[in-house]
Amino acid sequence: MDLLFKTAEAADLPQIIRLLADDALGQGREDFQLPLPEAYISAFEKIDADPSQELIAVTNLEGDLVGTMQLSYIQYLTYQGGVRAQIEAVRIRREDRGKGFGKLMFQWAIELSKQKGAHLVQLTTDKKRPEAVKFYESLGFMPTHEGMKLHL
Template identity: 60%
Template structure:
């Protein structure tokens, strides 16, 4: 298994994984060809040094997992850096084999390399299994998150 920076050619596999659950199927549009909005978003992420979109390949080179790691500079914590993990997915055929843990270990080590003092994530309340997984990795529900869709 190899973790690497995502390329434009990985987009189809990434969007397929994002769309392949109850919540993702309601908000993503996995079709051929992919909507142009995904390519534009990828290009912005790829060009920004504060965002790292990665994939994990299996032994045959097939993309079987992904996550995005973003670095947020802020003033608190004496100008600290916060690492945010988003859009974690493992292909349904590969779940339960330790790939998610491997991706998280990579992300946590990368956050340390970049000088982050905390790694954070959010998880939808409709995903209790994901929450248990994150807790097993040492994440704690220390804050109450809020959002407002625009």
């Protein structure tokens, strides 16, 4: 079960957007079509240029994209000027779900976050995904805060 982790490239973007759109929540908020809408290309360029952001493409040994995630490193004043890592947009290709790839991806992301000097790794998950909450708790994440959003 070997996986390769790399910083996503522009050529990976269509497959990444396809992954983001391939679930019940993503179908309602993503717009996967080819060619990709310009908004995705612009967002990718901004993420790629920002040293505090990492869009990760996860492939199998054959080079097929099997997963993706975005890591953000947030510098703040509390915790004596600490850095926290935020994990977002985790997706695994439908046919590869249940194979343990998610656990490997999180282990990799947590180790990278340590190397980047983060003292804390955080994530949010939609309350409509109770199976995701159980998975994150199995990895040691604890529901310590109540998240809130204001859509603009």
